[in-house]
Every structure is written in C-alpha cells, then in structure tokens.
Amino acid sequence: MSHFKYCTRVMDSLNLKGMVSALDDLSEKENLSHLKFLEELLSSEIDYRTDRRLKRNMAGTHFPVFKELETFDFSRLEGITELQVKNLMDFRWIDKHENLLFFGPPGLGKTHMSIEFGLKAIQAGYKVCFERITTLIKLLKTMEVQRSSTFRINRIMKADVLIIDEIGYTPIDRKEANCIC
Structure with a gap:
C-alpha cells in the first residue's frame, strides 16, 4: 500500500475529511517544509469543519427566507x-x-x-x-x-x-x- 493511500485511509478512519480532500493538492506543492505542509493540512481540516458547522446551523434554524x-x-x-x-x-x-x-x-x-x-x-x-x-x-x-x-x-x-x-x-x-x- 502506498504512503498516500495509507494516509488517506488513516485520515478517513479519524474522520478528517477536510484533510483527505486537501492531501492530494498539498502533496503536489513543491518547496513546502514539513511544518508548513502540516499547517496547511490542519487549516484545511479547520476550514472544512467550520463550513460544515455553518451549513448544519443554517439548516437547523428554520428561517423562512434569507435576508441581508x-x-x-x-x-x-x-x-x-x-x-x-x-x-x-x-x-x-x-x-x-x-x-x-x-x-x-x-x-x-x-x-x-x-x-x-x-x-x-x-x-x-x-x-x-x-x-x-x-x-x-x-x-x-x-x-x-x-x-x-x-x-x-x-x-x-x-x-x-x-x-x-x-x-x-x-x-x-x-x-x-x-x-x-
């Protein structure tokens, strides 16, 4: 099993869906230090979770319409x-x-x-x-x-x-x- 497949399988089992979706793009970036790679991977997970939380909260509000x-x-x-x-x-x-x-x-x-x-x-x-x-x-x-x-x-x-x-x-x-x- 490749390192990439192993990492995605582990991330899936830990329910780190934001990291899984970002891993492919980040692995192709050149000149990223290990810490910068990890930082971007963690940021992707945080962004994914924040977006899901907002969508879940929006769906649960029962607003009749959306107004600005x-x-x-x-x-x-x-x-x-x-x-x-x-x-x-x-x-x-x-x-x-x-x-x-x-x-x-x-x-x-x-x-x-x-x-x-x-x-x-x-x-x-x-x-x-x-x-x-x-x-x-x-x-x-x-x-x-x-x-x-x-x-x-x-x-x-x-x-x-x-x-x-x-x-x-x-x-x-x-x-x-x-x-x-």
Missing part, C-alpha cells in the same frame, strides 16, 4: 438608528443572556432584521433557531407524542439565540400561554 441587512430600509425605523443596529451585531447581548425585542406595526421589517441578526450570529459561532409562535406552541403541545417535536424542542433548548416571530399578531389562549412559560 444591506437591503433593509432603515428610513422606516423610528427610535433606533442604523449605527445602533450595527452596534448590536457585536452580540454582547447574547453573551450577557439579554433579550433583543423588535416590535412595531406590520411591514416595518422586524422579521427581515431578526433573520439578519440570526445569520450574523451563526457566522459568529452561535447556535440559532427561528420559530413562528404558532409553530412553537404546536411543538410544545405535541412533544410528548411526536418524536420530531421533541427533537426540535431539544434543538431550541440548546440554541444560543431563539427568534420567535409573530408573537403580537397571533391570538394565544391562556392554556397556550402557559405552554410557553
């Missing part, structure tokens, strides 16, 4: 400036376990902005979940009888950021409100 803050019309906002919004993107409020609330009339862009905050939080390494209040209530009501609901609630419980959309627009009875608390 660059397309947001800040002129419609009252009481907060674009600079204040961008300063919130440092996510100190997450680390302090503080809440961030967007409220106002329909069409203002609350969902748009919350999705953008969620996307940026994922890119910063936080786990994010997005749920509409109606979906969250349904999950809480059915979690004892449906495994999928339990799985999703567990994911929500592990999230660093939970975005609950349409709270003020959906009528909730007392029993449903107690489910949330």
